Amino acid sequence: MIAWVLVRRTDLARELTRLARLARAPQRRADAVLTFADRHLTITLPGMSAAVPADGTWVPHVRVQGRILLGFARDLPDEDPLLLKVQEGHLVLGGHAIPCRTDHPEFRLVSLPQNATLIDILRVAATHSAEDIARSGLTRLVSQAQARRRRLVARAATLLERLRITADDLDQLVEECLHGRVQPPRQPRERYAGLVARVASILQPLGVPPEVLDELVRVRVRTYWTGERRSPGAR
Numbered sequence: 001m002i003a004w005v006l007v008r009r010t011d012l013a014r015e016l017t018r019l020a021r022l023a024r025a026p027q028r029r030a031d032a033v034l035t036f037a038d039r040h041l042t043i044t045l046p047g048m049s050a051a052v053p054a055d056g057t058w059v060p061h062v063r064v065q066g067r068i069l070l071g072f073a074r075d076l077p078d079e080d081p082l083l084l085k086v087q088e089g090h091l092v093l094g095g096h097a098i099p100c101r102t103d104h105p106e107f108r109l110v111s112l113p114q115n116a117t118l119i120d121i122l123r124v125a126a127t128h129s130a131e132d133i134a135r136s137g138l139t140r141l142v143s144q145a146q147a148r149r150r151r152l153v154a155r156a157a158t159l160l161e162r163l164r165i166t167a168d169d170l171d172q173l174v175e176e177c178l179h180g181r182v183q184p185p186r187q188p189r190e191r192y193a194g195l196v197a198r199v200a201s202i203l204q205p206l207g208v209p210p211e212v213l214d215e216l217v218r219v220r221v222r223t224y225w226t227g228e229r230r231s232p233g234a235r
Contacts, residue, residue, distance in 0.1 A: 003057060003062070003086040004057065005056035006056055006081040007041055007053065007081055008053070008080065008082075009079065009082050010080075012076065015043065015052050016043075016050070016070060017073045019043065020070040023066070023070060026121075026141050029066065030045060031065060032066040032070070032137065033061055033063050034061070035060065035061055035062075036058030039053060040053055041053075041084070046116060046137075047112045047113050060103055061102060062086055062101070063100060064100045065099075076094070077093065078094075082094065089101075103135050110132050110135075110136040110138060111136075117205075118148060118206065119178065121138075121145040122206065122207075125146060148205075149174065149206055152202050153171050153206075154167055156170050156202045160217070163220055165217065169216065169220075173208060173212065196214045196217060
């Protein structure tokens with residue numbers, strides 16, 4: 001069966017133009033998902049969507065590269081109404097054929113708020129399977145967020161190396177913050193306030209409060225002085 005819908009050219013041009021105007025680089029790099037229900041074709045990008053009246057028959061989810069679909073905002077075919085169809089692994093629009101993938105109805109899309117932050121994206125990665133993320137067209141966005149997380153943690157660990165705090169320690173702290181499993185215990189101690197502030201500015205995009213970071217520093221320093229430093233043969 002060939003999936004197809006007919007839409008008014010002016011409706012599709014208006015909504016694609018609106019999405020293209022609002023979409024930021026991460027949203028353009030993600031997949032756009034096309035669904036059809038209640039006689040409306042809906043185009044969904046992370047944190048935003050648009051719907052246009054349509055008639056036809058469709059498969060549950062059709063995914064195409066967002067940047068390619070948004071490019072049609074200024075280059076739609078002249079036909080009116082416009083025919084969109086899915087055929088042989090491509091979304092066909094006029095004389096253009098865009099590679100696409102289809103999903104089944106039991107798969108729910110992973111949603112992100114509009115203008116999603118780094119924390120929003122990392123929480124999606126922490127709470128959804130790689131398969132669900134891929135079906136929602138978010139794999140590239142999540143991979144970029146995770147790469148930035150690793151870079152930030154590495155920078156912060158360099159500053160805290162003399163306190164015996166490793167990248168693994170900080171990565172675990174980030175993970176707990178993303179899952180909401182930590183509460184700020186106190187205000188940063190004066191002795192380490194400057195260092196904590198520097199490192200906190202690096203980890204702030206990952207949702208690590210300075211108070212929580214200070215607690216890690218305090219515990220690690222206390223362990224060092226009461227354990228390794230005072231034990232025989234520690235040198």
